[in-house]
Amino acid sequence: MLLLHLSDVDEASWAKAFAEALAPYPVVRQSDEFDPADIRYIFVWKPKADAFNGLDNLKAVLSLGAGVDALLKHPKLPDAPIVRFVDEDLSQRMSDYVVAHVTMHHRQFTRFQADQKARRWNQYYPPAAGETSVGIMGMGVLGQDAVSRLRPLGFDLRSWSRTPKAIEGVTGFAGDAEFEAFLSGTDILVNLLPLTPETTGILNRQTFAKLRRDRLAGGPAIINAARGGHQRETDIAQALADGTLGAASLDVFEVEPLPQDSPLWEIENCYITPHIAAISNEQSGVRYFSRLLKAHEAGEALPNVVDRSRGY
Numbered sequence: 001m002l003l004l005h006l007s008d009v010d011e012a013s014w015a016k017a018f019a020e021a022l023a024p025y026p027v028v029r030q031s032d033e034f035d036p037a038d039i040r041y042i043f044v045w046k047p048k049a050d051a052f053n054g055l056d057n058l059k060a061v062l063s064l065g066a067g068v069d070a071l072l073k074h075p076k077l078p079d080a081p082i083v084r085f086v087d088e089d090l091s092q093r094m095s096d097y098v099v100a101h102v103t104m105h106h107r108q109f110t111r112f113q114a115d116q117k118a119r120r121w122n123q124y125y126p127p128a129a130g131e132t133s134v135g136i137m138g139m140g141v142l143g144q145d146a147v148s149r150l151r152p153l154g155f156d157l158r159s160w161s162r163t164p165k166a167i168e169g170v171t172g173f174a175g176d177a178e179f180e181a182f183l184s185g186t187d188i189l190v191n192l193l194p195l196t197p198e199t200t201g202i203l204n205r206q207t208f209a210k211l212r213r214d215r216l217a218g219g220p221a222i223i224n225a226a227r228g229g230h231q232r233e234t235d236i237a238q239a240l241a242d243g244t245l246g247a248a249s250l251d252v253f254e255v256e257p258l259p260q261d262s263p264l265w266e267i268e269n270c271y272i273t274p275h276i277a278a279i280s281n282e283q284s285g286v287r288y289f290s291r292l293l294k295a296h297e298a299g300e301a302l303p304n305v306v307d308r309s310r311g312y
Contacts (some may be wrong), residue, residue, distance in 0.1 A: 001026045002036045002293065003055070005043040007046035010143035014282055017251075018043070022291040025297075039124040041293055044071065045280075053075045053093070062289050064280050066090060066142065066226060069195040082306040083292065084305050093146040094278035097148045097225055098190055099211065101271070102155070105188050105221035106132050108268045110247045127215060129154035135186030138226065139165040140312070141171075146192065156188055162198075162310075183210040188221045195227035196310030203231040204294055208239045208292050218269075219246030225277040228252040235265045240270055 004015050019027040028034045036054030044051060045064035051074070053057075053244050054081040058080040063071055070079065088186035107124045115122050118284050122253065132155055136143050139161040147157055147170055157170045165305055166173040173182035183189070189211060193199045203224055222245060233254055239245040247269040253262075256275060264270050296302055306312060 001028060001034065001040060003028050003030065003034070003039045003042045005030045005042055005044045005051045007048065009045055009073075010282075014043075014286065016182045017282060017286040018290065022293065023285050025293070033221065038250060041115060043289060046204055047071070049076070052078050057133070059296065061233040062292070063306075064285060067312075068276070069227060069229070069311060072306075072308065074312060081302050082308070083279055083286060083289075083302050084304045084306060084312075086141050086304045087281075087288050088280050089144055089284040090283050093281075094142050094192070094225060094286070095146045095149040096271075097277035098192075098223065099149050099153070101223045102150060102188055102190065104271075105151070105216070105223075105247050105249070106155075106299075108217060110124055111217060124217065126217075130156060132156065132215060133185050133187045133212065134190060135160065135182055136190045136192060138191065139167065140192070140194070143192045143309050146190065157184055172242055180210055183207065184218075184247070185212055186220065187212050187215045188223065191222070191224045191226045191230055192225050192232060194310075197310035200229050201232050203236070205232070205239060205244070208235070208244050211245075216246055219243050221245065221247040221249070223249040225249075225251045228256060230256045232260065233264060235268070237267060240267050245269075247271070249273075251275055 002018060003012055006014060013028055017027050035174060035297045037057055039055050040057060040059045042055060042058060043062045055078060058078050061080050061082045063084055068082055068084060072241045086204050106126060111124060126304045135158040136146060136152055136157045139159050144167065147167060150157060153171045154297060157166065159165060160173045165172050167194055191203060203222060213219060236248055240248060252275055264272060
């Protein structure tokens with residue numbers, strides 16, 4: 001039996017779609033009557049404290065989100081494999097966001113927006129894509145997809161990850177020892193890292209100060225579409241104010257929704273979106289997990305299983 005335990009999404013709609021895709025395999029919601037001992041799979045998003053009570057026969061925990069940092073902190077998380085949502089649609093949506101904001105900062109949107117408001121005709125010519133370095137932190141599925149979309153546009157691409165990654169057309173850096181070298185040649189910094197104790201707060205003033213400063217007018221830019229826990233928002237606000245950063249695109253925040261009194265709302269070179277860079281689409285999500293469940297029941301191995309020791 002598959003149990004759905006979803007918060008802040010339309011659980012009824014997901015349940016209906018799963019029931020149709022998996023029939024005759026039984027699908028239940030958290031409000032239904034069922035014997036917890038009969039549950040073999042649980043599909044979760046923001047599970048409540050009692051989500052896993054009595055689920056002693058689980059074969060897998062299926063996560064609606066690509067990131068599992070919050071799920072791993074659940075005090076009653078069972079010792080069953082956790083499967084992340086990895087899907088072409090999700091990757092495409094994230095890459096759409098990354099490409100849009102990279103090109104916006106590369107073409108100096110902040111500068112020309114200010115000129116427009118001032119009715120100032122200033123024919124500044126931005127550098128060519130090949131003269132602009134985009135550094136991506138995180139070379140998992142999302143990072144590699146973003147690279148594949150940015151490469152045809154001609155940008156100088158760099159990557160930084162926990163372990164070395166050899167990717168065509170990308171200068172790779174790995175580990176703490178190579179972090180400063182990675183930053184020193186980066187004009188636009190994109191964060192797609194998983195949130196772990198090691199990456200918490202990595203977008204801070206010390207990081208920003210090490211970015212390359214002689215290429216983009218106004219200073220380097222950052223893009224965070226991963227987790228709010230990666231950033232120190234006080235540092236971002238200060239760096240945007242004093243020119244350490246020329247611009248920032250933020251889709252995630254330390255507290256969500258972003259509090260009304262956050263100074264980020266008022267900063268003209270800070271571009272805020274409400275955690276919408278990559279949404280888990282119901283149709284693709286049901287298709288992905290239905291196939292996965294059927295294959296696992298037939299004896300196949302689970303894909304995209306989280307390594308709990310690494311946190312992703």
